[in-house]
Amino acid sequence: MFKFGFGAKLAQFFGFRKTLDDKFFDDLEDMLIEGDFGAKNAMLISEHVNKLKPKTEDEFLKQVKEILDDKISGILLEPNPNELNVYLILGVNGVGKTTTIAKLASYYSKKNYKVVLSAGDTFRAGAIEQLDLHAKRTNTRIVKQESGSDPGAVVYDAISSAFAKGDNLILCDTAGRMHNKENLMKELQKTDKIIKNRIKEQNYKKILVLDATTGQNSISQANLFNQFIGIDALILTKYDSMSKAGALLQIGIPVAFIGTGEKYEDIQIFDKDKFLSTLAGI
Ligand SMILES: Nc1nc2c(ncn2[C@@H]2O[C@H](COP(=O)(O)OP(=O)(O)O)[C@@H](O)[C@H]2O)c(=O)[nH]1
Ligand SMILES: [Mg+2]
Incomplete structure (x- = not known):
């Protein structure tokens, strides 16, 4: 599947690494911070991935996404049609x-x-x-x-x-x-x-x-x-x-x-x- 932007970088990052060693997690955190995720989120993601030890790129990306799930929410703006x-x-x-x-x-x-x-x-x-x-x-x-x-x-x-x-x-x-x-x-x-x-x-x-x-x-x-x-x-x-x-x-x-x-x-x-x-x- 075609990937672009930060997501593509994340996928590539996993693809190039052979082992989930300390350097993997240090570099992952640096990359997430550079990607504007913030230090706290970078740490949470790194710990989560470290615990679950993904074997494939898809597993890895899914684990990153899981952690972000409660970091953002949507709101539907539907004005009341009967009032101003x-x-x-x-x-x-x-x-x-x-x-x-x-x-x-x-x-x-x-x-x-x-x-x-x-x-x-x-x-x-x-x-x-x-x-x-x-x-x-x-x-x-x-x-x-x-x-x-x-x-x-x-x-x-x-x-x-x-x-x-x-x-x-x-x-x-x-x-x-x-x-x-x-x-x-x-x-x-x-x-x-x-x-x-x-x-x-x-x-x-x-x-x-x-x-x-x-x-x-x-x-x-x-x-x-x-x-x-x-x-x-x-x-x-x-x-x-x-x-x-x-x-x-x-x-x-x-x-x-x-x-x-x-x-x-x-x-x-x-x-x-x-x-x-x-x-x-x-
Ligand atoms: N590519 C892109 N340009 C946008 C978008 N929204 C606004 N712009 C451009 O951003 C510039 C500033 O927009 P403007 O509405 O005047 O900003 P304001 O100063 O906040 O009112 C303009 O050139 C817009 O065409 C968007 O979603 N995508
Ligand atoms: Mg304006």
Whole structure:
């Protein structure tokens, strides 16, 4: 079977070794750490494999996958069709927030939700125009203000108009960069408060977008946003490129979707089993 990425490396690693000696396990741990699995997971895998002593490549890869089974989970994001839902899309600059919003607009419109986009990245030049273009292409309503305006006011407007028109899902874009980190987090906390005051808790989801090619740094991004805002679900983008998705095993927030390209249909519901099989090269 054709294997690629980290899974292929794992399979090759086993194939080249003759004996499961100390060096095998040292090198295995190093390789897993380099692959962004984290030291703790690397150790757990190494101990598990050492105990079970695999005889074939398939046995080895299966044992790696077994250990990862409880390190990650999926979450299905299904908005309540009878009420107004708000999905706040968060993440640092360039991870793919705006593109993901366009994909989600297309995905949920097809499921007959009445979707509204809220142009909450009022900071980056061109961000509103970019979302506006996606709104036109996906045939979705957009609520926007001038560049530089208060993102809290934009979301407030989006909520008011969605209630008035009977829409049931708002997808909120946000800025990924401000003058500094504290500034950005304060701004996001303000937006969060405005949404919380008007939307039922179970209908409001804070979704963090992470770039699959980033690796270790996504862990600090997740910790930062989780600490300041609280994150309900992750979306992993750019999974079609060189993936360092192993980092996801160390975050502990459930994954909702995976982005696999730049087109609107390039989004899939997270499939844990498939994800782990690819990661372990099975
Ligand atoms: N290959 C690939 N590129 C993506 C994906 N998602 C977003 N991008 C690209 O990443 C870049 C940044 O995306 P953008 O949505 O503007 O990021 P934002 O700054 O977080 O809003 C753009 O060139 C997108 O086309 C994905 O799933 N796969
Ligand atoms: Mg953007």
